[in-house]
Amino acid sequence: MIRFERVVKTYPGSTAPALDGVSVxxxxxxxxxxxxxxxxxxxxxxxxxxREARASSGRVYVAGKEINRLxxxxxxxxxxxxxxxxxxxxLLPSKTVAxxxxxxxxxxxxxRREIKRVVPGTLDLVGLSGLGDRMPEELxxxxxxxxxxxxxxxxxxxxxxxxxxxGNLDPATSxxxxxxxxxxxxxxxxxxxxxxxxxIVDLMRKRVIELDSGRVxxxxxxxxxxxxx
Amino acid sequence: xxxxxxxxxxxLRRNLSMHLAVILTLFVSLALVGAGVLVKRQADAAAEQWxxxxxxxxxxxxxxxxxxxxxxxxxxxxxxAITKVVKNNPEVAxxxxxxxxxxxxxxxxxFDPKLFQGDQPVLTPADFxxxxxxxxxxxxxxxxxxxxVLGLDGVSSVKDQRDVVQPILSGMRVMQVASLGVAVxxxxxxxxxVANTIRLAAFARRKxxxxxxxxxxxxxxxxxxFLLEAxxxxxxxxxxxxxxxxxxxxxxxxxxxRDYIGFIPWIGLDDFLVALVIIAIxxxxxxxxxxxxxxRKYIKV
Ligand SMILES: Nc1ncnc2c1ncn2[C@@H]1O[C@H](COP(=O)(O)OP(=O)(O)O)[C@@H](O)[C@H]1O
Ligand SMILES: [Mg+2]
Numbered sequence: 001m002i003r004f005e006r007v008v009k010t011y012p013g014s015t016a017p018a019l020d021g022v023s024v025x026x027x028x029x030x031x032x033x034x035x036x037x038x039x040x041x042x043x044x045x046x047x048x049x050x051r052e053a054r055a056s057s058g059r060v061y062v063a064g065k066e067i068n069r070l071x072x073x074x075x076x077x078x079x080x081x082x083x084x085x086x087x088x089x090x091l092l093p094s095k096t097v098a099x100x101x102x103x104x105x106x107x108x109x110x111x112r113r114e115i116k117r118v119v120p121g122t123l124d125l126v127g128l129s130g131l132g133d134r135m136p137e138e139l140x141x142x143x144x145x146x147x148x149x150x151x152x153x154x155x156x157x158x159x160x161x162x163x164x165x166x167g168n169l170d171p172a173t174s175x176x177x178x179x180x181x182x183x184x185x186x187x188x189x190x191x192x193x194x195x196x197x198x199x200i201v202d203l204m205r206k207r208v209i210e211l212d213s214g215r216v217x218x219x220x221x222x223x224x225x226x227x228x229x
Numbered sequence: 230x231x232x233x234x235x236x237x238x239x240x241l242r243r244n245l246s247m248h249l250a251v252i253l254t255l256f257v258s259l260a261l262v263g264a265g266v267l268v269k270r271q272a273d274a275a276a277e278q279w280x281x282x283x284x285x286x287x288x289x290x291x292x293x294x295x296x297x298x299x300x301x302x303x304x305x306x307x308x309x310a311i312t313k314v315v316k317n318n319p320e321v322a323x324x325x326x327x328x329x330x331x332x333x334x335x336x337x338x339x340f341d342p343k344l345f346q347g348d349q350p351v352l353t354p355a356d357f358x359x360x361x362x363x364x365x366x367x368x369x370x371x372x373x374x375x376x377x378v379l380g381l382d383g384v385s386s387v388k389d390q391r392d393v394v395q396p397i398l399s400g401m402r403v404m405q406v407a408s409l410g411v412a413v414x415x416x417x418x419x420x421x422x423v424a425n426t427i428r429l430a431a432f433a434r435r436k437x438x439x440x441x442x443x444x445x446x447x448x449x450x451x452x453x454x455f456l457l458e459a460x461x462x463x464x465x466x467x468x469x470x471x472x473x474x475x476x477x478x479x480x481x482x483x484x485x486x487r488d489y490i491g492f493i494p495w496i497g498l499d500d501f502l503v504a505l506v507i508i509a510i511x512x513x514x515x516x517x518x519x520x521x522x523x524x525r526k527y528i529k530v
Pocket of ligand 2 (some may be wrong): 042043138163
């Protein structure tokens with residue numbers, strides 16, 4: 001589903017590469033943790049999958065397509081197959097919960113009837129039944145992250161990328177978010193989650209890919225966060 | 230689509246003062262562009278009517294010519310002699326004859342139609358003179374040809390129309406250059422205002438734009454609100470400028486000047502339409518071009 005072949009990414013103006021010869025292969029339906037210290041290149045790897053950035057060399061395949069070579073106008077189509085959530089939720093404060101979720105469908109031209117049908121179901125799925133009319137600021141951090149997950153998943157993407165989704169949440173709430181991501185993974189969606197939350201990684205016992213200064217230093221089928229901790 | 234249109238109103242209101250600034254600048258600059266076009270067409274029409282700016286006209290004697298030099302209408306021998314002199318003169322680039330009938334038709338466009346109507350019209354072709362229109366090689370060298378032709382039999386008078394025409398024409402050219410010159414400055418100002426408006430709008434909507442990009446909205450979809458806003462301001466600007474030009478033509482040319490200065494063929498509806506088409510092209514280009522370039526930059530997908 002996602003495949004990196006000797007990927008190097010050097011940001012303009014910096015000498016050390018953010019990713020330095022990364023080769024990994026993530027199968028369809030897998031749940032993968034991307035771990036490593038701050039600045040090790042986790043976010044960069046996710047940005048390459050979204051084509052928010054391009055690899056300096058090497059190849060990035062998503063669903064069998066080499067996306068570095070993808071024409072600019074095809075990038076939106078790629079992104080419609082990928083849901084993304086971030087540490088800071090990135091909800092629109094002027095829209096209600098339901099509107100935030102619906103927005104992701106509206107802007108890709110989904111018919112209104114379809115939106116009306118899909119949004120409540122997705123809110124139920126993420127455990128926000130009845131909260132559709134609330135404003136984001138009225139919700140707890142965990143609930144806001146659920147809205148963000150609903151928005152990322154409402155289009156039923158093949159891939160869900162999560163960049164430190166529990167970074168702003170307490171451990172109990174984080175565990176709930178992890179259960180939700182696991183549930184989404186259970187529907188066949190490939191989930192890649194960047195994190196440096198040891199507790200969660202140790203708890204989940206999923207595949208762990210560890211980066212250090214842009215290099216893969218570990219790739220374990222069902223690992224803990226790291227030996228050194 | 231609903232999102233796009235609800236955004237148009239929202240975007241216009243949010244940035245009302247900027248949009249007003251764009252519209253007003255666009256209005257004034259387009260009005261000046263249009264005015265420049267109209268003045269140019271006026272000058273062209275006048276220049277054509279009076280002959281090329283470089284032309285000298287030799288009027289030939291007509292029947293009952295009041296000019297003393299004439300002894301009845303010019304005859305063909307005289308005409309041949311005149312032609313020979315003109316043809317052999319080194320100052321002459323080219324020349325052509327204009328018949329009495331042509332002179333009569335030209336006059337019909339200028340004077341009160343009543344003069345040409347009825348069983349006994351005040352003016353008939355016989356009241357006009359046949360003429361030779363001479364284009365000079367060098368506009369400053371006309372003494373030789375003027376005096377040579379003036380001495381010939383059958384020549385009623387020689388008119389160097391540049392004496393009369395030149396000041397009016399150069400006045401019009403100055404107006405044309407001035408209005409277009411100021412218009413260029415204002416168009417540049419409008420371009421910069423549009424660019425600034427977009428920068429502000431893109432900044433105000435940066436969260437929305439980031440999410441649209443993330444979930445895979447197309448570049449066109451994201452920039453559509455900006456393009457619609459640009460189109461809207463252009464349409465308003467063009468409408469205002471067109472209205473101002475129409476008013477200017479109606480009250481200026483139609484009601485006043487035409488009465489005072491009747492000997493020039495004044496510009497009319499078709500000239501106005503040409504000016505309108507030009508500003509209807511310039512206006513949207515001025516707003517859409519920076520919008521297209523900048524949305525690509527700020528909203529790069
Ligand atoms: N837009 C950028 N421009 C320049 N350097 C960047 C940019 N984004 C990240 N970097 C650098 O690339 C390296 C990897 O960053 P990142 O992928 O964000 O790491 P992580 O997500 O693991 O903390 C860091 O050294 C960071 O400073
Ligand atoms: Mg990061």
